[in-house]
Amino acid sequence: MQHTATGTEPVTTASGVTLRVNGTAHTLDVDHRTTLLDALRERLGLTGAKKGCDHGQCGACTVLVDGRRANSCLLLAVAQDGTEITTVEGLAGDAGDGELHPLQRAFLDRDAFQCGYCTPGQLCSAVGLLAEAAAGHPSYVTPPDTGSPDGPASPGGPAGLTPAEIRERLSGNLCRCGAYPRIVEAVADTAAEAAR
Amino acid sequence: MRPVGYVRARSVEEAAAAHAGHPGARYLAGGTNLVDLMKLGVESPGTLVDVSRLPLDTVEPLPGGGLRIGATVRNSDLAAHPLVRASYPVLSQALLAGASGQLRNIATTGGNLLQRTRCPYFQDPAKPCNKREPGTGCGAREGGHRDHAVLGHSPSCIATHPSDMAVALAALGATVELHGADGARTVPVGQFHRLPGDHPERDTVIGPGELITAVVLPEAPAGLPSAYRKARDRASYAFALASVAAVLEVADGVVRQVGIAFGGLAHRPWRAERAEAALLGAAPTGENIARAVDAELDRAEPLRDNAFKVPLARNLARRVLTGLAGPAARP
Incomplete structure (x- = not known):
């Protein structure tokens, strides 16, 4: 354990934390500076989430925290104690039968990648996107509500995931190979399947 | 680190x-x-x-009208909240115009207000910056400043405030609730952020150890016309070159209520009080709107490489206000 002498008493600079990742609890000591991304990759051997920019700009590190997509490079591991984290390794069927998540299958069917570096982040982000849309969350391109007394409509539901909606909602995930058209198609396929 | x-x-x-x-x-x-x-x-x-x-993650309607937004409410949850979408669309739109889906899931209401400028000189400790290290000078003034301020800047700092949310809050006339050693106090959002002056290291009026606990929105009837429009270098996921938030209520052919704020133009969300004063009680015709917007932007002092922001902001504001005025804006 490290200490610094910034005050009258030493400040503890590492702590024990329990990270629940893909359904398994891991208890480890982390330096407080450790990001969730580094803890996943360097301590738990889960190298699916990628370090692209390490500044929250590229989305390659996207994972799900309590079911919501988040940039793991900007989250401190110590602050994630008690959360449920899902990485790309946890998307496929947990029965070990190799059953891919529908989005993973759609990415394969549509050939929605070239080098694959951004793919784990794209997949986790798309899982979050579909959940947000299903919950009726709007995006910047969703037409404004008319303010009806029944409350806002939910045009962001799965059936409303137009290519423009998918592009806007996935804008936090960059693909330097430029596989965007196929990524949008893969997400649209999955959304249509879910709406059926 | x-x-x-x-x-x-x-x-x-x-x-x-x-x-x-x-x-x-x-x-x-x-x-x-x-x-x-x-x-x-x-x-x-x-x-x-x-x-x-902290248990500050709820959005609650207030008895006398208005909404109290807890400081740790996530940007995504606030943007999707039914009451926000129904009565404060400008706020929902501004939130959704900022950052990315995964960042909005993490970022909070209080944190959004306290985010620092994205001026590249501020973000690079190898460069001079009066905001990061007072007295070292401003690298941007004679350097790259295309994205920087055109209103309210000082010799020591030309940085802009990056928030979209805060621009909407300024137009809505929201207030910030703070908790400090001396108890609680409230500050109007429009006065929460500072102009740089000689102390650009101070972004806001928040005191040492003070914590934002909530943001309070004034009463707004469902359907009160409001909107946010943002111009940026990409279609999505980029900071504003210029943006406009506006609330405009027209009754009997004249403007009964108006709130206008600009983003991307100044060290703080720029409440356009001159434009508001020019429109209040006037017919919201295209001509009056143009004159009101000019009354505000005539004060602009663009730098060598960012004069384009003035007509950009002017056109954004005219378009937003004309849209909110509806048929009343047509000659």
Whole structure:
């Protein structure tokens, strides 16, 4: 354990934390500076989430925290104690039968990648996107509500995931190979399947 | 990044006490900006006081009208909230215009207000910056400043405030609730952020150890016309070159209520009080709207490479206000 002498008493600079990742609890000591991304990759051997920019700009590190997509490079591991984290390794069927998540299958069917570096982040982000849309969350391109007394409509539901909606909602995930058209198609396929 | 202490607070009082008891303490909520600035070497807190799990994560209607938004409500949840979408569409639109889906899931209401400028000189400790290190000069003034301020800047700093949300809050006339050693106080959002003057290191009027606990929106009837429009270099996921938030209510052919604020133009969300005064009580014709917007932007003092922002902001404002006025704007 490290200490610094910034005050009258030493400040503890590492702590024990329990990270629940893909359904398994891991208890480890982390330096407080450790990001969730580094803890996943360097301590738990889960190298699916990628370090692209390490500044929250590229989305390659996207994972799900309590079911919501988040940039793991900007989250401190110590602050994630008690959360449920899902990485790309946890998307496929947990029965070990190799059953891919529908989005993973759609990415394969549509050939929605070239080098694959951004793919784990794209997949986790798309899982979050579909959940947000299903919950009726709007995006910047969703037409404004008319303010009806029944409350806002939910045009962001799965059936409303137009290519423009998918592009806007996935804008936090960059693909330097430029596989965007196929990524949008893969997400649209999955959304249509879910709406059926 | 320097070694750092970490304390998770369970109440506002506990957070304030932890902040007071640890030298160099900083509050940590979503951390999307603070953690990044720590990586860049711009911020080196001694201890992080984690306030992300304080019970401040609700949006509550107030008895007399209006909404109280807890400081740790996530940007995505606020943007999707039915009451916000129904009565404050400008706020929902501004939130959705900022950052990315995954960042909005992390970032909080309080943290959004306290985010620092994205001026590249501020973010690079190898460069001079009066905001990061007072007295070192401003690298942007004679350097790259295409994205910088055209209103209210000073010889010491030409940075802009990056928030979209805060621009909508300024137009709505929201207030910020703060908790400090001397108790609670409220500050109008329009006065919460400072102009740089001789102290650009101070972004806001927040005191040492003070914690944002909530943002309060004034009453607005469902259907009150309001909108946010943002111009940027990409279609999505980029900071504003210029943006406009506006609330405009027309009754009997004249403007009964108006709130206008610009983003991307100044060190703080720029409440356009001159434009508001020019429109209040007037017919919202295209001509009157144009004159009101000019009354505000005539004060602009563009720099060598950002004069384009003035007509950009002018056109954005005219378009938003004309749209909100509806048929009344047509000659």
